[in-house]
Amino acid sequence: MSSWTWSFQVLLICFVLLSCAEYSKAGLTSTFIRQEWPSTDIPLDNKVFAVPTGPNAPKQVHITQGDYDGKAVIVSLVTTEIPGPSKVQYGKSEEQLHAEGTITNYTFYQYKSGYIHHCLVDGLEYDTKYYYKIGKGASARKFWFHTPPKIDPDAAYTFGIIGDLGQTYNSLSTLEHYMQSKGQAVLFLGDLCYADKYKKNDIGIRWDSWGRFAERSTAYQPWIWIVGNHEIDYRPELGEVLPFKNFIHRYATPFLASKSSDPVCYAIRRASAHIIVLSSYSPFVKYTPQWRWLREELTKVDREKTPWLIVLMHVPLYNSNEAYFMEGESMRVAFESWFVQYKVDFILSGHVHAYERSYRFSNIRYNVSAGDPYPVPDKSAPVYLTIGDGGNQEGLASGYRDPQPEYSAFREASYCHSTLEIMNRTHALYHWHRNYDGNKVTADSVMLLNQYWYVLSPVMVILL
Numbered sequence: 001m002s003s004w005t006w007s008f009q010v011l012l013i014c015f016v017l018l019s020c021a022e023y024s025k026a027g028l029t030s031t032f033i034r035q036e037w038p039s040t041d042i043p044l045d046n047k048v049f050a051v052p053t054g055p056n057a058p059k060q061v062h063i064t065q066g067d068y069d070g071k072a073v074i075v076s077l078v079t080t081e082i083p084g085p086s087k088v089q090y091g092k093s094e095e096q097l098h099a100e101g102t103i104t105n106y107t108f109y110q111y112k113s114g115y116i117h118h119c120l121v122d123g124l125e126y127d128t129k130y131y132y133k134i135g136k137g138a139s140a141r142k143f144w145f146h147t148p149p150k151i152d153p154d155a156a157y158t159f160g161i162i163g164d165l166g167q168t169y170n171s172l173s174t175l176e177h178y179m180q181s182k183g184q185a186v187l188f189l190g191d192l193c194y195a196d197k198y199k200k201n202d203i204g205i206r207w208d209s210w211g212r213f214a215e216r217s218t219a220y221q222p223w224i225w226i227v228g229n230h231e232i233d234y235r236p237e238l239g240e241v242l243p244f245k246n247f248i249h250r251y252a253t254p255f256l257a258s259k260s261s262d263p264v265c266y267a268i269r270r271a272s273a274h275i276i277v278l279s280s281y282s283p284f285v286k287y288t289p290q291w292r293w294l295r296e297e298l299t300k301v302d303r304e305k306t307p308w309l310i311v312l313m314h315v316p317l318y319n320s321n322e323a324y325f326m327e328g329e330s331m332r333v334a335f336e337s338w339f340v341q342y343k344v345d346f347i348l349s350g351h352v353h354a355y356e357r358s359y360r361f362s363n364i365r366y367n368v369s370a371g372d373p374y375p376v377p378d379k380s381a382p383v384y385l386t387i388g389d390g391g392n393q394e395g396l397a398s399g400y401r402d403p404q405p406e407y408s409a410f411r412e413a414s415y416c417h418s419t420l421e422i423m424n425r426t427h428a429l430y431h432w433h434r435n436y437d438g439n440k441v442t443a444d445s446v447m448l449l450n451q452y453w454y455v456l457s458p459v460m461v462i463l464l
């Protein structure tokens with residue numbers, strides 16, 4: 001045997017072994033049945049919704065990335081007595097610098113919001129802890145955050161992933177478990193507070209309570225927001241017809257930094273990841289703003305700088321749960337061929353109140369006149385992760401389609417969060433953590449290999 005053939009065979013064996021990490025096992029439907037706390041919202045007088053005291057005290061504090069590359073944050077907060085100064089003092093040890101924000105307020109039916117402040121804090125140094133202070137005198141409140149490492153292909157970074165959170169005891173358990181993890185920023189997959197389950201003015205009140213509930217995490221690390229169906233708030237019977245009205249006033253996004261015209265559709269780069277946020281509930285067919293913006297944004301992805309390409313959307317494109325089955329089909333038809341062409345690493349979705357992880361499959365060969373109609377294994381396809389079970393008041397979606405489709409690798413109906421630990425340009429360790437009756441349990445783990453850097457040489461592809 002020539003040494004070339006020998007080394008090729010070694011490579012081949014290595015490839016087969018490594019590919020087993022992601023492919024080829026039969027899908028698993030977990031038999032775990034969790035005991036559920038009742039899926040009811042926590043009463044408003046519970047201490048998890050405690051209102052900060054003091055004259056005009058800042059409330060509902062949350063931060064998000066404020067620019068394209070992670071050197072800015074947007075600090076958002078609400079004051080209820082007077083519009084007040086909109087000032088954030090910040091610094092590396094003392095809060096000697098300051099930034100001025102903008103103030104907005106709105107009504108929803110007869111509910112009047114507080115004064116909502118959004119303050120861009122920019123020009124920050126990478127990989128640095130900053131302290132910040134908001135409010136005055138006895139009402140002042142202090143928090144801190146870490147900026148991400150600079151954009152670098154081997155920058156290690158851990159994202160938390162939470163979807164469909166709501167404000168029940170299960171939601172609280174998910175949030176507390178996440179806060180014990182090493183997560184540095186949250187990719188939030190839509191459906192924040194489920195306030196739209198309420199009537200009239202209670203809708204606005206439950207948006208407020210969720211802001212106070214989530215503050216324990218959102219004030220200290222950026223949450224990257226996407227919208228779900230519970231953010232649409234289309235309520236013609238209340239005279240409210242502007243989609244996402246509550247969300248857009250309260251949750252700022254850095255959409256202008258990625259040249260988007262729509263706050264619910266944008267992209268950021270953070271450490272070694274390029275993250276694209278899509279809206280399942282905004283127009284996306286050919287020629288619409290979202291379609292054109294995405295087409296453009298994909299051409300800007302530079303895998304030499306940010307190897308990890310991650311797309312977020314509320315409605316999953318591959319979902320074998322009975323709940324919301326096939327709701328993602330129209331977006332799949334519009335965008336799947338791009339996701340395969342650009343070798344997206346993962347697509348993260350919520351919406352279905354259960355967990356599912358796919359193998360790399362695609363279904364782009366079919367059109368209404370011809371072609372193979374079934375999803376097939378495709379090494380260029382993303383891994384689809386559905387993490388729609390933060391713990392909201394609608395409960396779990398436990399009915400799975402039988403038999404389990406080939407694309408489905410693992411599925412279970414439990415409340416949970418995930419972590420995505422990017423180690424370097426080739427490896428990312430992904431964990432799904434189920435809330436096991438109040439404890440944190442890791443129930444699905446997989447090493448994900450980068451779709452750009454962890455590639456077969458063209459010669460091997462031909463020989464295989």
Ligand SMILES: *[C@@H]1O[C@H](CO)[C@@H](O)[C@H](O)[C@H]1NC(C)=O
Nearest residue numbers: 083104105106107112113115
């Ligand atoms: C916003 O606040 C100002 C000052 O309190 C008030 O006059 C105005 O009516 C409010 N606007 C809305 C839309 O609630």
Ligand SMILES: *[C@@H]1O[C@H](CO)[C@@H](O)[C@H](O)[C@H]1NC(C)=O
Nearest residue numbers: 365366367368369370371372
């Ligand atoms: C439809 O699929 C068939 C078979 O794969 C292919 O030959 C044809 O070009 C496709 N048509 C379009 C418009 O994509």
Ligand SMILES: *[C@@H]1O[C@H](CO)[C@@H](O)[C@H](O)[C@H]1NC(C)=O
Nearest residue numbers: 154423424425426427428453
């Ligand atoms: C990335 O990390 C993995 C796991 O620690 C390691 O096996 C691999 O060699 C690293 N790759 C690079 C390019 O550093």
Ligand SMILES: [Fe+2]
Nearest residue numbers: 191228229351
């Ligand atoms: Fe949803």
